[in-house]
Amino acid sequence: RYSTAAALEEPIKPPVNVEYTKLLINGQFVDAASGKTFPTLDPRTGEVIAHVAEGDAEDVNRAVAAARKAFDEGPWPKLTAYDRQRILLRFADLVEKHNDEIAALETWDNGKPYEQAAKIEVPMFVRLMRYYAGWADKIHGMTVPADGPYHVQTLHEPIGVAGQIIPWNFPLLMYAWKVGPALACGNTVVLKTAEQTPLSALYVTKLLHEAGLPSGVLNVVSGFGPTAGAALCSHMDVDKLAFTGSTETGKIILELSARSNLKPVTLELGGKSPFIVCEDADVDNAVELAHFALFFNQGQCCCAGSRTYVHERVYDEFVEKATARALKRSVGDPFRQEIEQGPQVDSEQFEKILRYIRAGVDSGATLETGGDRLGEKGYYIKPTVFSNVQDDMPIAKEEIFGPVQTILKYKDLDEVIRRANSTRYGLAAGVFTQNLDTANTLMRALRAGTVWINCFDTFDAAIPFGGYKMSGQGREKGEYSLKNYLQVKAVVTPLKNP
Numbered sequence: 486r487y488s489t490a491a492a493l494e495e496p497i498k499p500p501v502n503v504e505y506t507k508l509l510i511n512g513q514f515v516d517a518a519s520g521k522t523f524p525t526l527d528p529r530t531g532e533v534i535a536h537v538a539e540g541d542a543e544d545v546n547r548a549v550a551a552a553r554k555a556f557d558e559g560p561w562p563k564l565t566a567y568d569r570q571r572i573l574l575r576f577a578d579l580v581e582k583h584n585d586e587i588a589a590l591e592t593w594d595n596g597k598p599y600e601q602a603a604k605i606e607v608p609m610f611v612r613l614m615r616y617y618a619g620w621a622d623k624i625h626g627m628t629v630p631a632d633g634p635y636h637v638q639t640l641h642e643p644i645g646v647a648g649q650i651i652p653w654n655f656p657l658l659m660y661a662w663k664v665g666p667a668l669a670c671g672n673t674v675v676l677k678t679a680e681q682t683p684l685s686a687l688y689v690t691k692l693l694h695e696a697g698l699p700s701g702v703l704n705v706v707s708g709f710g711p712t713a714g715a716a717l718c719s720h721m722d723v724d725k726l727a728f729t730g731s732t733e734t735g736k737i738i739l740e741l742s743a744r745s746n747l748k749p750v751t752l753e754l755g756g757k758s759p760f761i762v763c764e765d766a767d768v769d770n771a772v773e774l775a776h777f778a779l780f781f782n783q784g785q786c787c788c789a790g791s792r793t794y795v796h797e798r799v800y801d802e803f804v805e806k807a808t809a810r811a812l813k814r815s816v817g818d819p820f821r822q823e824i825e826q827g828p829q830v831d832s833e834q835f836e837k838i839l840r841y842i843r844a845g846v847d848s849g850a851t852l853e854t855g856g857d858r859l860g861e862k863g864y865y866i867k868p869t870v871f872s873n874v875q876d877d878m879p880i881a882k883e884e885i886f887g888p889v890q891t892i893l894k895y896k897d898l899d900e901v902i903r904r905a906n907s908t909r910y911g912l913a914a915g916v917f918t919q920n921l922d923t924a925n926t927l928m929r930a931l932r933a934g935t936v937w938i939n940c941f942d943t944f945d946a947a948i949p950f951g952g953y954k955m956s957g958q959g960r961e962k963g964e965y966s967l968k969n970y971l972q973v974k975a976v977v978t979p980l981k982n983p
């Protein structure tokens with residue numbers, strides 16, 4: 486049963502005040518050069534939380550100049566690796582200390598359940614920062630055997646000024662995935678946050694300066710994609726770009742890089758990830774995991790298990806139980822305890838999801854439950870389940886990014902492998918089976934950057950994450966992420982007396 490009442494009740498007052506709304510450039514909070522601001526809204530009500538300085542090209546220029554100076558003249562890349570490590574560790578301690586305020590800001594700006602922000606995401610942020618801090622003094626070059634009398638070595642050096650553009654679904658975690666490795670490797674950064682969720686990044690970056698970060702090393706510009714974001718991508722003094730967001734915007738980013746200075750780009754883009762329930766599955770457990778795989782974070786995950794393929798032998802039972810589970814999902818004010826689902830992030834996403842739901846009905850899928858907004862106010866959507874979904878329906882092909890589960894039926898393993906892979910995306914896949922041979926077959930056959938077997942959304946700091954095909958380029962997290970922020974210099978010296 487939806488907590489309809491909860492969605493309609495007066496919103497709970499968030500246990501935090503908004504302190505930081507300006508741009509953070511060269512260690513100082515400053516107004517936008519234009520003096521402009523934009524409102525950031527509470528997704529529970531659509532009301533204004535705060536007016537935030539709106540950065541555009543001129544502010545990006547200022548931020549890049551500060552980052553450039555901090556890189557070229559120091560002190561950042563010239564500090565010892567141990568010094569950089571200690572700043573990141575102190576930062577992690579400060580974030581840990583302010584766990585609850587930071588979580589409250591994240592929930593207020595994004596709409597995600599407070600319990601999730603406070604107990605999972607902020608602690609994960611801290612864990613990620615400690616993880617990357619650990620790498621700072623463990624970056625080694627090599628000595629290389631060459632033909633002839635030469636001593637050859639490689640230096641692994643920071644690339645320079647990194648431009649980083651992040652989305653709104655996990656503002657803090659996306660910050661950690663990007664800022665962590667960039668700073669650990671000795672780069673300086675200009676970060677462009679998502680216009681829907683600018684607040685938490687400003688708060689934590691203030692703490693990062695308290696932890697001892699020198700001015701100019703990390704600059705945060707709030708603002709919009711086509712203005713601030715595009716200016717960062719086109720900038721001739723930015724040496725590297727990292728982006729998480731939609732595949733459509735990813736293409737623009739790559740193009741802007743190519744047209745300016747060919748800065749290398751890492752991309753983490755959209756997905757339409759299969760979650761495959763095999764014929765031997767324990768249906769109750771499969772239902773629960775598939776539900777989590779899709780509905781977690783209001784369905785706003787790039788790796789959401791958004792095509793639930795269920796073997797025909799267990800299909801009917803699965804659909805019935807998945808529907809019952811969705812009906813039980815508690816939706817309401819994300820500041821309330823025991824709430825599993827808050828509102829979608831903004832009216833644009835909300836409308837887009839409702840359009841997809843209508844498209845699902847129009848294309849002949851069976852709407853088992855949900856299908857509509859919840860309450861009159863804010864961006865709440867009823868947990869929605871479609872059965873009898875066909876591969877060519879828009880709800881089975883396109884990224885909905887909302888609480889809409891699409892259940893498809895299959896007969897055998899070869900068929901489901903072919904169907905699971907027939908997408909331009911390749912971010913993640915889920916497999917649910919007790920059969921080792923089935924798990925091994927699927928794990929190797931699925932064309933995706935992550936395959937979760939009998940689990941989903943297991944995100945550890947050390948596990949690499951990224952996409953095959955149009956889901957992205959490069960890997961974040963883990964040791965692999967360091968490659969994005971280092972370049973290799975080969976140094977060759979002749980040996981006089983080999």
Ligand code: ADP
Pocket residue numbers: 650651652653677678679680708709710711713714715718729730731732734735737738
């Ligand atoms: P979504 O549709 O989920 O908002 P986007 O890919 O549009 O995803 O947004 C992700 C991030 O990319 C945000 O920070 C946004 O401001 C930024 N962005 C959007 N358009 C552009 C663009 N043309 N150039 C650079 N950044 C952009």
